[in-house]
Amino acid sequence: MVRKYIQLFLRTSLCLLLASCGTYYTKHIKFHQLFINDKISEADQLLAKDKRAARGKARLLHYLNRGITHHLMQQYEASNQFFEQAYLTYQDFVSHPVDEVLSFLVNPTVTDYRGEDHEILLIHYYKALNYLQLGELSAALVECRRLNIQLNQLSDKYNSANTYRRDAFIHLLMGLIYHANHEYNDAFIAYRNAIEIYQENYKKLFNLKTPLQLKKDLIYAAYKTGFHDQVDYYKQQFQLAYDPSQESEGGDIICLWNNGLGPIKHECNIDFVLIKGAGGIINFVNEELGLVFPFPLGDDSQTKQSLSDLHLLRVAFPKYIERPLLYNKATIQVQGNIYRLEQAEDINAISFQVLHERMIWEFSKSLLRVALKKVAEFQLRKQNEMLGTILGVVNFATEKADTRNWQTIPHSIYYTRIRLLEGQHQLNFQAKTTNIPYIQQNHTFTIHVQHGQTLFYPIHTLDYWVNA
Numbered sequence: 001m002v003r004k005y006i007q008l009f010l011r012t013s014l015c016l017l018l019a020s021c022g023t024y025y026t027k028h029i030k031f032h033q034l035f036i037n038d039k040i041s042e043a044d045q046l047l048a049k050d051k052r053a054a055r056g057k058a059r060l061l062h063y064l065n066r067g068i069t070h071h072l073m074q075q076y077e078a079s080n081q082f083f084e085q086a087y088l089t090y091q092d093f094v095s096h097p098v099d100e101v102l103s104f105l106v107n108p109t110v111t112d113y114r115g116e117d118h119e120i121l122l123i124h125y126y127k128a129l130n131y132l133q134l135g136e137l138s139a140a141l142v143e144c145r146r147l148n149i150q151l152n153q154l155s156d157k158y159n160s161a162n163t164y165r166r167d168a169f170i171h172l173l174m175g176l177i178y179h180a181n182h183e184y185n186d187a188f189i190a191y192r193n194a195i196e197i198y199q200e201n202y203k204k205l206f207n208l209k210t211p212l213q214l215k216k217d218l219i220y221a222a223y224k225t226g227f228h229d230q231v232d233y234y235k236q237q238f239q240l241a242y243d244p245s246q247e248s249e250g251g252d253i254i255c256l257w258n259n260g261l262g263p264i265k266h267e268c269n270i271d272f273v274l275i276k277g278a279g280g281i282i283n284f285v286n287e288e289l290g291l292v293f294p295f296p297l298g299d300d301s302q303t304k305q306s307l308s309d310l311h312l313l314r315v316a317f318p319k320y321i322e323r324p325l326l327y328n329k330a331t332i333q334v335q336g337n338i339y340r341l342e343q344a345e346d347i348n349a350i351s352f353q354v355l356h357e358r359m360i361w362e363f364s365k366s367l368l369r370v371a372l373k374k375v376a377e378f379q380l381r382k383q384n385e386m387l388g389t390i391l392g393v394v395n396f397a398t399e400k401a402d403t404r405n406w407q408t409i410p411h412s413i414y415y416t417r418i419r420l421l422e423g424q425h426q427l428n429f430q431a432k433t434t435n436i437p438y439i440q441q442n443h444t445f446t447i448h449v450q451h452g453q454t455l456f457y458p459i460h461t462l463d464y465w466v467n468a
Contacts, residue, residue, distance in 0.1 A: 023403035024058070025264045031065070035408060036261065036462055044069035058113045058404050060089045067126060068408045072460060076130040083127045090115055090123075108365070108402040117154050118350045119406045121170050124150065128177060129256070132456040137181055144174045164205065164353050168197035169345035169413060172214055176254055176415075179221060180454035188221035188230075206349040211342035213417050220244040250421040251449040254456045255429070257330055257341050260411030260464045263320040263351050267401035272313045272367065284313065284367050293367055315366045316401040317359075320352050323464040325411055326439065327431035334418060334427045341414035348411045366401070411464065422451045429459055 025032065034043035044066060047053070053062040063086035070079035093114050128143040147170055158165040175190030195218060198210040215238045222230040223244035235242065270291075272284040277294060284293040330341045355362075418427070429443040441463075447455060 023264075023266055024061075024405070025266075025403065025407060032407065035069075036464075038462060040069050040072045044073070057109065057111065060086055060113050060115055061404060061406060063089060064115075064119070064123070064406050065408050067123075071126055071130060074133070076133045080127050080130045083123050083130075087120075087123050087127075090120055109400060109404070113402075113404045116351070116354050116405065117157070117164065118167070118347065118354060119409070121147065121150055121154075121167055122347075122406070122409055125170070125173060128173065129456065129458055132177070132180075133458070137177070140177050141181060144177050147174060158357075161201070162205070163357050164201075164350055166197045166201055167345075168194045168202050168208075171197060172211075172344055172415075175214075175217065175221070176454075176456075179217065180252075180254075180456075182224075182452075184221045184224040188218065188225050188227065191218040191221055205353055206346045208343060208346055208349075211344055211415070213342060213415070214344075215240060216242050216244075217417065220247065248419055248421070249451065250419055251451055251453040251455065253418045253420065253427070253447060253449065254454060255332055255339075255341060255416050255418065255459060256456065257414040257429075257431075257459045257461070258410035259327060259330075259414060259431075259461055260325045260348075261323050261462060262347050262407060262409040262411055263322050263405075264407055265318050265403040265405040266321050267316050267403055268319045269314050269316050272315060274313065291363065293363060295367070313367070313370050315363075315370045317362055317366055318355065318401040318403055320355060320405075322348055322352075323411060325433075326435075326463040326465045327433050327441065327461055329434070330414065330429065330431040332416065332418065332427050332429050334420065334425055339416045339418050341416045343412055343414050345413040346411075347409055347413070351405070410460075420449045422449055424448045431461055433465075435465065 031043050031046050034040075034046065047062065047066050047069065050062070053059065056062070063082045067079050067082035067086060070076075070082060093112060124143045124147045128140040128147075131137070131140040131143065151167060151170060154167070155165050171190050171194035175187045175194060178184075178187035178190055191214060194214060195210050198208065198214075202208040203210075215234070219231055219234050219238075219240070219242055222228075222234065231244065234240075270286055270289065272286050272291075272293075275283045275285050277283045280296065282295045284295060285291070332339045332341065424446060425448075426444060426446050429445070431441045431443075433439045441461060443459065445457070447457065449455065
């Protein structure tokens with residue numbers, strides 16, 4: 001049995017040896033360089049030429065990236081086709097037993113990338129945004145319903161209140177879309193859910209407070225629904241003098257600022273000392289990080305002997321590297337008034353939180369993988385020193401963390417609501433940084449507002465802070 005395992009491991013490892021070099025980011029560095037330099041069309045052409053990526057283990061990311069590039073090129077229908085393909089890829093995901101075994105024998109990149117929970121939610125965010133740019137409000141409402149299903153699945157997946165299991169911004173987005181369709185009762189419920197999550201989860205997990213505009217929108221939706229007791233209740237709770245009955249006539253503009261870029265998943269290596277414990281248990285210990293993982297050896301005498309002869313293991317784990325925001329505040333000026341965009345979602349912080357929540361599982365998988373490799377190497381060395389050495393080299397070369405993630409999403413999302421009278425208006429968006437050197441970006445755009453209409457206007461800044 002051990003010999004068959006060794007033969008299988010050698011064959012698969014040697015085949016994957018060259019392909020395993022580098023992180024997901026470095027393997028696609030040319031695409032990312034084009035993307036961050038705002039050469040979106042060229043970046044998309046590079047993706048289009050990569051036919052293997054559309055069929056490979058990371059095909060979900062391929063479709064997601066093409067959805068983003070087409071969205072930025074304002075090709076909204078094509079963008080939604082790619083995002084729908086990404087969603088179907090996620091829905092059709094099937095765990096393959098052979099791949100799962102190989103993930104323990106080689107590394108986790110041999111399995112299909114299924115996506116993080118927040119990445120799947122963002123598919124619907126972009127699809128809804130695309131439909132809104134196409135003027136298809138009813139289709140955007142369909143994405144709201146799909147979002148609601150996804151949110152319920154996320155909530156059912158986890159039990160702890162200290163985990164990312166509810167998304168405030170997604171509820172806020174649903175409220176904005178219902179509000180735009182004058183479905184004020186549904187908007188009220190979505191806004192109320194969003195505020196609850198900001199207060200109970202986001203403040204503690206991400207240090208993100210409830211946007212002032214959301215509080216006003218909740219009160220306005222309550223007023224339009226006829227919930228006058230709720231209007232009084234929330235005005236008192238928020239200590240707001242806001243009077244929804246005094247809102248001027250006209251239409252609304254919702255500016256959504258997708259700011260910066262989300263984190264890159266990298267890998268780090270951690271050394272573990274093997275210490276024998278009671279009852280045939282080997283403990284993997286890293287005193288610096290305070291990590292102790294017991295490994296029961298059972299009745300397998302060969303495994304017991306092999307692990308007993310080991311003293312030190314180096315294991316690769318995934319970690320995120322933040323791309324800090326360059327612009328940390330922005331305003332929109334129109335008709336002498338200034339509107340501040342408020343942060344509604346911190347995707348960067350969510351990414352770190354999601355990985356942190358499953359690190360114990362990541363540690364356990366990685367330790368088991370390395371332990372199995374070392375056992376195979378030890379057994380082969382006893383039979384043939386040269387082959388054992390070769391296997392050791394292969395083990396070292398193929399010990400990789402899974403560094404795949406959606407790397408073209410924003411770092412954070414901000415928004416504001418602007419009410420204007422019917423007619424054509426010129427708006428000036430201004431993003432600033434409080435860091436030194438002082439940097440500023442301006443963007444002027446013209447929008448025609450109709451009475452009773454809500455227009456959604458997305459703004460994208462791909463810049464991030466690079467330390468010299």
